[in-house]
Amino acid sequence: MNQKKLxxxxxxxxxxxxxxLEAEMPLVKSMVAGHVARGVAKGLISLSDVAGAxxxxxxxxxxxxxxxxLARTQGRAWLTQGLAQAKVDLESLLPEGNRGxxxxxxxxxxxxxxxxxxxxxxxxxxxxxxxxSATALYRWIRDSVDSQQQTQPAFVHALVTCLLRYxxxxxxxxxxxxxxxxxxxxxxxxxxxxxxQQQQNAAAPERAQLDKERExxxxxQALLRAFLGERPALQLAALYAxxxxxxxxxxxxxxxxxxxxxxxxxxxxxEEAFLKWKEDVNxxxxxxxxxxxxxxxxxxxxxxxxxx
Numbered sequence: 001m002n003q004k005k006l007x008x009x010x011x012x013x014x015x016x017x018x019x020x021l022e023a024e025m026p027l028v029k030s031m032v033a034g035h036v037a038r039g040v041a042k043g044l045i046s047l048s049d050v051a052g053a054x055x056x057x058x059x060x061x062x063x064x065x066x067x068x069x070l071a072r073t074q075g076r077a078w079l080t081q082g083l084a085q086a087k088v089d090l091e092s093l094l095p096e097g098n099r100g101x102x103x104x105x106x107x108x109x110x111x112x113x114x115x116x117x118x119x120x121x122x123x124x125x126x127x128x129x130x131x132x133s134a135t136a137l138y139r140w141i142r143d144s145v146d147s148q149q150q151t152q153p154a155f156v157h158a159l160v161t162c163l164l165r166y167x168x169x170x171x172x173x174x175x176x177x178x179x180x181x182x183x184x185x186x187x188x189x190x191x192x193x194x195x196x197q198q199q200q201n202a203a204a205p206e207r208a209q210l211d212k213e214r215e216x217x218x219x220x221q222a223l224l225r226a227f228l229g230e231r232p233a234l235q236l237a238a239l240y241a242x243x244x245x246x247x248x249x250x251x252x253x254x255x256x257x258x259x260x261x262x263x264x265x266x267x268x269x270x271e272e273a274f275l276k277w278k279e280d281v282n283x284x285x286x287x288x289x290x291x292x293x294x295x296x297x298x299x300x301x302x303x304x305x306x307x308x
Contacts, residue, residue, distance in 0.1 A: 004044065011036065012053050014032060032062065040066065046086060047088055060093070061107075067116070080115065080116060124141075124158055128166050141159075156228065161245055163224070165245070171216065173249070214262060238268070242260075244286065246259075257295050257298060278299045
């Protein structure tokens with residue numbers, strides 16, 4: 001076993017004992033973060049390895065403490081580049097039940113890490129909260145986002161993520177709009193938030209909520225078609241945005257299949273893009289295996305009729 005794998009196993013062992021260590025040494029997270037940051041700076045371990053050992057906000061805010069140390073010792077440019085290469089989803093490292101674009105922005109700003117913010121997604125979310133009408137959003141994009149950027153998968157990922165969060169927050173998952181709550185750092189509060197999220201994920205939405213979900217998506221149908229129409233690569237980016245959000249929310253029951261059907265019925269994403277997503281191998285977006293399982297029957301039917 002090489003040195004890197006041994007170090008990852010050692011970190012997992014330390015992280016596993018974090019609660020017990022904290023009872024004896026209240027500042028143990030800061031101490032551990034300092035050592036981990038030095039290991040990252042020396043190339044002994046990667047940021048993606050550290051993030052992988054702290055899934056779903058475990059031992060929060062340990063990962064952010066590592067980032068703060070690296071920002072001080074290695075500089076902002078070094079850290080920004082390192083995070084981009086590691087493809088770390090910062091939002092998934094917040095405690096469950098206390099996530100969202102606005103919450104991520106608040107946390108990063110409070111810790112002097114605002115330069116890491118995904119600016120476009122944050123700006124889109126603020127615009128949606130200020131005026132959620134499709135006309136206002138389209139006008140803001142036209143005036144504020146470079147026309148070349150509007151044709152990039154990153155823009156589509158940000159746009160679809162924000163629209164999904166807003167629609168779900170207004171309908172089947174209202175907790176998504178309650179992301180400005182005070183940060184719950186205690187173990188008891190975190191466990192309570194996780195349990196609440198799990199209960200909400202398992203509960204079947206009411207018929208009225210599902211009807212409103214479709215109604216709200218229809219309001220943004222023309223806007224989404226304007227950016228995705230006849231662009232298979234961008235439609236694929238939209239599906240990955242849906243998959244990533246579904247994964248970050250803890251795989252809510254029925255959500256992915258429901259939204260696949262909605263996007264297809266409203267002709268926002270074409271059959272070709274769904275089949276491309278099925279075959280595409282891309283480790284940049286988490287949850288693909290579970291996602292395929294959830295929508296396998298639907299994709300099989302589409303593939304059958306596509307080749308018939």
